Amino acid sequence: MPLLSRLLVILFILFAPVSAFAVNPDEVLADPVLExxxxxxxxxxxxxxCQNQSIDDSNAELAKDLRLLVRERISNGDSDEAVLNYIVSRYGEFVLLKPQFSLKTVLLWxxxxxxxxxxxxxxxxxxxxxAGKPTGSKLTPEEQAQLRELLKK
Known part of the structure; x- marks a missing residue:
């Protein structure tokens, strides 16, 4: 295998699982159902x-804060809908990867x-x-006479 191919394979192996480590072990809830x-x-x-990643995949500090906030709200007994509504009320609808169906989204799309x-x-x-309008100008009387002569032949 050429050196470049080996290097690409090694780089892929090293960087492919990076997003899998976004959720830190200290964030994980003890209850597997809640997690x-x-x-x-x-x-x-x-x-x-990041804007094109979920907070589950992102290593950004804000994403970590949001993950902790989600876990805190779930631990406090909030429903999934209540957690989403709380976060949307703080950060706006842009925080949702799949926006809710509303008049705004219908207008947007x-x-x-x-x-x-x-x-x-x-x-x-x-x-x-x-298409209904004639093109060019009207025929002069001399041109009309010439046309009649040609049509008679």
Whole structure:
């Protein structure tokens, strides 16, 4: 195996499990059922620093604080919905990796489609109006006479 391939394999092996170590052992709850709930909730929350990772996968300090907050709320007896509502109330809906269905999200995702549809309809109307209009100028009397002569032949 060439040296470059070996180096790439070694780098992949070293860095692939990095996100698996995001949850530190001191954060883990003693009760496995509560820990499973905490991990499930952490997978639904966005790291505000990394933005494309869940707090469960992130090593950022803010993600650690959010993981601890989730575990604290679960330990205090909050339901999963109550924990999510509490965190959303503090950090906004952006903290959710999968935003809740609401009028805002419909507008956010629907507006580009509506703009494309409106643009297509505008082009269609413009093309139809233009197709009905004659192009060029009217024939002069001499040209009309020449045309009659050609058509008679």
């Amino acid at each position: 499973a709930r905490a991990r499930a909730l952490s997978a639904e929350l966005r790291c505000m620093v 629907g507006t580009p489609a509506l703009l494309v549809l409106a643009g297509g309809l505008s082009l269609l109307v413009f093309a139809r109006r233009r």
